[in-house]
Amino acid sequence: MINALTLSIAIEAVNKTDSIKIEIANRTYPLKVSADQVAIIEKAALVVNERLKEYEIAFGVRDLQDLLAMCALHMAAEQLGFQKNRELQEDEINKVAFDNRIDKSLPNRRIDVLKDIKG
Numbered sequence: 817m818i819n820a821l822t823l824s825i826a827i828e829a830v831n832k833t834d835s836i837k838i839e840i841a842n843r844t845y846p847l848k849v850s851a852d853q854v855a856i857i858e859k860a861a862l863v864v865n866e867r868l869k870e871y872e873i874a875f876g877v878r879d880l881q882d883l884l885a886m887c888a889l890h891m892a893a894e895q896l897g898f899q900k901n902r903e904l905q906e907d908e909i910n911k912v913a914f915d916n917r918i919d920k921s922l923p924n925r926r927i928d929v930l931k932d933i934k935g
Contacts, residue, residue, distance in 0.1 A: 832850060832851065833848040833849055833850055833851075834848070834849060834850070834851050834854055835847070835848055836848075836849060836854055836857065836858070838857060838858065838861040839861065839865070840861050840864050840865060841864075841865070841868055841880045841883070841884060842880070864887060864891075867887045867890065867891075868880075868883045868884070868887055871883050871886050871887065
């Protein structure tokens with residue numbers, strides 16, 4: 817059930833959007849995006865169109881559906897690679913933070929162990 821507050825929030829969200837037209841592969845797509853996303857969406861469309869041209873030249877493919885599929889696959893693989901790298905970086909940061917916590921919590925115990933070893 818939609819109440820007045822929910823409707824008001826939905827209308828406000830729509831009012832904060834800009835209507836833009838993006839061209840990808842010689843087709844125009846009307847979009848509504850937030851003002852802070854306009855430049856990002858326009859840049860993304862430019863990147864897609866540039867990649868399509870690169871594939872057309874590199875592989876001699878003219879069929880737009882094939883080019884779009886190749887572009888989508890490449891961009892998805894890139895995104896997955898970025899995610900994997902971010903996860904590896906986060907794991908390394910967590911490991912270093914854990915090691916630092918261990919080091920801070922055990923400074924006197926290391927000295928005691930070294931004294932025991934030296935005899």
